[in-house]
Amino acid sequence: MNNDKADKEPIENTEENVSNEIETAEELSVEAQLQEELAKEKDKFLRLFAEFENFKKRTAKERIDLFKTANQEVLQAMLPVLDDFDRALVQIAKSDDEVMLKGVELIHEKLKNTLVSKGLEMVDVKAGDEFNPDFAEAITQIPAPSDDLKGKVVDVVEKGYKLGDKIIRFPKVVIGQ
Incomplete structure (x- = not known):
């Protein structure tokens, strides 16, 4: 067991x-x-x-x-007023009324400074610059007055503006062909 x-x-x-x-x-x-x-x-x-x-x-x-x-919408609405001031200054400068010219210049500067303080900047495009479709809008082409203006900006019809890094209105330009 x-x-x-x-x-x-x-x-x-x-x-x-x-x-x-x-x-x-x-x-x-x-x-x-x-x-x-x-x-x-x-x-x-x-x-x-x-x-x-x-x-x-x-x-x-x-x-x-x-x-x-x-402020983009408000600033865009103010741009035509700024353009009108620019045109008014050109016409008033042709007249002999210095007091009116000085008054309009003061109002124009005040409006411009206020818009700049809110972040508005002018897009820098001038006659003779190389045309860049990223920064300007070509509204027409004309025969270039000289060979060095072919493919370049001949005239700026309307100024362009940007707010920060964003262009809110492209400058309208004439380019030479």
Whole structure:
């Protein structure tokens, strides 16, 4: 009978060992599964966080751009008035009325300085400059008065203006062909 008992003990120990190994394997499997889920959730969190940071940056940039160009419509509406002042100054300068010329010049300067303080800048295009369609609008072409004016600005019909880096009215020019 001793032999029977001795024969049964290793089998029981083996069964215990196998069940312990199965439990350990199951625990490792569950732990690996939990680690995988944790990694997925961590990745999801990092992506969501990065997306939120991008959203914050984008909305901050949009807000800054909005403040920069908030006056655009008002400034665009004022540009014809500024043009009229320029034409009036040319005509009044032809007359002999110095007092009226001085008064109109003062009002013109005040209006111009106010618009400049709000961010308005003149687009610098003058006769003789190389024509660049990114910064000027060609309204017509005329035969060039001289060979050196071919493909260049011959006359500026209407001044152009920009607000910050954005051109709100392109200068209208005549180019030589």
